[in-house]
Amino acid sequence: MLRSSLLLFALNLLAVNAHKRAPHSAKHQSIHQAVNNYVDQSHNHKSDAQVIDQSTKQAPKQRYEPNWASLDTRPLPEWYDDAKFGIFIHWGVYSVPSWAPVGQYAEWYWYHLTEKDDDSETYNHHKAIYGDAKYQDFANQFKAELFNASEWADLFKRSGAKYTVPTSKHHEGFTLWPNAQSWNWNSVDVGPHRDLLGEIMNATRSAGLHAGVYFSLLDWYNPTYLANITQYVDQVMYPQWMDLINNYQPDVLWCDGNWPYPSKTWRSEEFLAWAFNDSPVKDTLVVDDRFGSETPTAHGSFYTPEYSTSVYLNHKWEANLGMDIHSYGFNRATPADKYYNASYLLNYLVRSVSNGGNMLLDIGPSSDGTIPSIMQERLLQMGDWLSVNGEAIYSTRKWRVQQEGPIDQTSVRYTASKDQSIIYALLIDWPHNGIVLLPSVKVNTQNATASMLGLTGNLSWKTVSSGGISVQLPNLTPGTEPCLYIWTLKLVGFA
Secondary structure (H helix, E strand, C coil): CHHHHHHHHHHHHHHHHHCCCCCCCCCCCCHHHHHHHCCCCCCCCCCHHHCCCCCCCCCCCCCCCCCHHHHCCCCCCHHHHHHCEEEEECCCHHHCCCCCCCCCCHHHHHHHHHCCCCCCHHHHHHHHHHCCCCHHHHHHHCCCCCCCHHHHHHHHHHHCCCEEEEEEECCCCCECCCCHHHCCCECCCCCCCCCHHHHHHHHHHHCCCEEEEEEECCCCCCHHHHHCHHHHHHHHHHHHHHHHHHHHCCCEEEEECCCCCCHHHHCHHHHHHHHHHCCCCCCCCEECCCCCCCCCCCCCCCECCECCCCCCCCCCEEEEEECECCECCCCCCCCHHHECCHHHHHHHHHHHHHCCEEEEEEECCCCCCCCCHHHHHHHHHHHHHHHHHHHHCCCCECCCCCEEEEECCEEEEEEECCCCCEEEEEECCCCCCCEEEECCCCECCCCCEEEECCCCCEECEEECCCCCEEEECCCCCCCCCCCCCCEEEEEECEC
């Protein structure tokens, strides 16, 4: 199996090198060397100038076996547990029609158009607007003519995000990079005629963020996928995995479309053993839990609750959702009041982090490459809050108590520094009497102090007979508050 996989990879490299790519290609290696090293350096999108500080917990020197029992022993790279907040990006051919009935995923347009019935809203919409045009015709209209990766990356940095996860290929099979297995169905051959994935990842790294990728295992209407799943995996999907890892070197591989087949069929264990042992990102790569029908909430670096309030206290997890109430891709049918507001999104972030999770917040750019204004506004609102309260989010860990409340009309969530010497109490509401009760907080030293992030000076506090402490909040007037939502108490000398 390994010998045949290497031979197939070599053949794919020949095809890729023959295929015209974006102008940032670097030096080429021989196929023999690429096969021996499992690494193609010919289109390395992670130049020395773009490598950001990878303060990670290095994976042990042991070799991981191609089975979940072994793969699950790999430690989580620490950068990911420190980052807390990332940006999901759903962008593809579906961004041209950018439509779904409110409450449906707009990125599933092709599926709903094809699996139609007489009452299909998507089918009826398509016929009314586009007549007999096929979904494939949208590819030439996906031009990204206003796309500027540096502007995107600047917005992401201002949002306070620490990593990005753009769709390299969604279920429609269209790739945002020049992939040989997706000939004439990628962003270089048709539409923008640009390596969109490479541009996003390069700009992201230049802004100091970690760069990841989303990748769909399934491929809805790929003839090989429909005819022979083994042939599809061996000749299409697996080489695409290798292309992404070797040439784009993501720090996150966020797979999806896993549900039709178990991980053995997808060859997931085999691939991950290589990725964790020998790939260019073996020490920094984190992967999600969508590598087979049986893998969600069972395997992977982190679990992925989707539009969910689930938490997993005993395993790393990442909550993901769109700003749209139920779509990742941009949906032109969604009115403004069906977008989550900043208060909701910040509560979602705080809830996730206090329970040991990350938050992956999605944007759905337009087909012209612009990010809708309402999404930009939400990102900037997240960034404003994190600029004040980021100390209570980044590089923190769960405390022994995750939340308390409602207490005197106040709900509190907790995080703590890695060594647990500093406790952060995040106030979801401001108490009417200006006093916060924290029943689980105990005095640990005589010099214990309480303060509020964004303000100078210490706050008055005292122990209470029922247990815990009470903190007197400052008297603030409009315009003097450190932030508009969720205020953070920093507690030093408590336990």
